Amino acid sequence: MSVISTDDWLYELKTSQKLNNSRDFEDLQRTILCSQLVEHFNGATLQEIQFELQQQGLFQAHENIDIKKLQDQNTWEIVQEEYFYLKKRWGGPDIPIYIFPLTQEQNITNKNGVAYPDALFLFIGELEREELKALFAHEYNHVCRLRYLNKSLREVTxxxxxxxxxxxxxxxxxxxxxxxxxxxxxxxxxxxxxxxxxxxxxxxxxxxxxxxxxxxxxxxxxxxxxxxxxxxxxxxxxxxxxxxxxxxxxxxxxxxxxxxxxx
Structure with a gap:
């Protein structure tokens, strides 16, 4: 696995929002984004997945997200390159990496990430190249460590x-x-x-x-x-x-x- 082309998902979401003005944006986000992530959340409902990711920094469904800005920053390419480098350096596992825009309601920082034993999520605003690399490294280091510990998140002390x-x-x-x-x-x-x-x-x-x-x-x-x-x-x-x-x-x-x- 590697960096998932979530920019394609995001464009699909934006297109669907334009074509379905009467449809609940929260429902569209669950259908187009969250439905593709169920394997990482142990039987959680789409609503539960959406809530957890929004708590971590996922953009709110009604927000006007700027996908092109993230693409212009080469976000997906930089993370992919760093993933290959760190995976070799640390002997790390193969995992999917999901990148989404950071909610505009997050005014403390311009980034966040969350690591699970089998997946990694990054929520990105406007970042310098090295800042993005450092954010990814922090979270991927977590994945590597969790893999070594071989504990469920409920067993971690x-x-x-x-x-x-x-x-x-x-x-x-x-x-x-x-x-x-x-x-x-x-x-x-x-x-x-x-x-x-x-x-x-x-x-x-x-x-x-x-x-x-x-x-x-x-x-x-x-x-x-x-x-x-x-x-x-x-x-x-x-x-x-x-x-x-x-x-x-x-x-x-x-x-x-x-x-x-x-x-």
Whole structure:
């Protein structure tokens, strides 16, 4: 598998919207886009698939999407080229990659991505070439790591999630440079992260299911993005004193034990 020609799907959607002015745009999006993705969502309904992807950044069905702008950025070609490069570099799996416009309601960032064990989705606004490559690398690194872990998303522990994000950011830093790291990774001092690690994370590192990790990763009651920052620091400090070779295939506990974050 490789990058899917979702631009063809998008043009079909736009044409259908013009020809079916009376038809519900949400229904058209489900019929033309979501119906082709059911194999990745374990029996979910088209409505459930649509909702999940819209939560991740998929454009709203009523939005006037600019497909040509994404084509002019060579979006599909750049991701295809980077996929072949990273697949060889990391010994990664063959997966389908789906690219869609980012919703205009997303005003925090101009990009997002989501990785599943057997598929990868990118939601794109206007991006520089290197920024697009770094985004894809982050998400494909997740796919490679999830394949190694060989767990369902419900079996993944909080520690696995932290290492997952740390590995992806360190991979981006290694290949593309620190310019393309997530901007919040420098928000907290080592002392603050260690204090929060000991009180909030360490007692809960075995909590399973990605849905239960949201508060820890993104913040809310906890500081914003704190889990991403801690995950990056765990992997970064591991690399400082250990070989980074075969890092994707090291256990989460092994990486933690070799880091600056005590068990």
């Amino acid at each position: 909080l520690l696995d999630s932290l290492i997952l994000e740390g590995l992806a950011e360190c991979a981006v830093e290694e290949i593309y440079g620190s310019k393309w790291l997530a901007p919040w990774l420098g928000d907290y001092s080592s002392e603050k992260m260690l204090a929060i690690w000991k009180t909030q994370f360490l007692p809960n590192i075995n909590i399973q299911d990605l849905n239960n990790h949201v508060e820890y990763l993104y913040g809310g009651k906890l500081p914003r993005w704190i889990g991403y920052c801690i995950g990056y620091e765990i992997v970064r400090t591991y690399i400082q004193s250990h070989s980074a070779k075969e890092l994707l295939k090291k256990s989460s506990k092994n990486i933690l034990t070799g880091s600056a974050f005590p068990l």
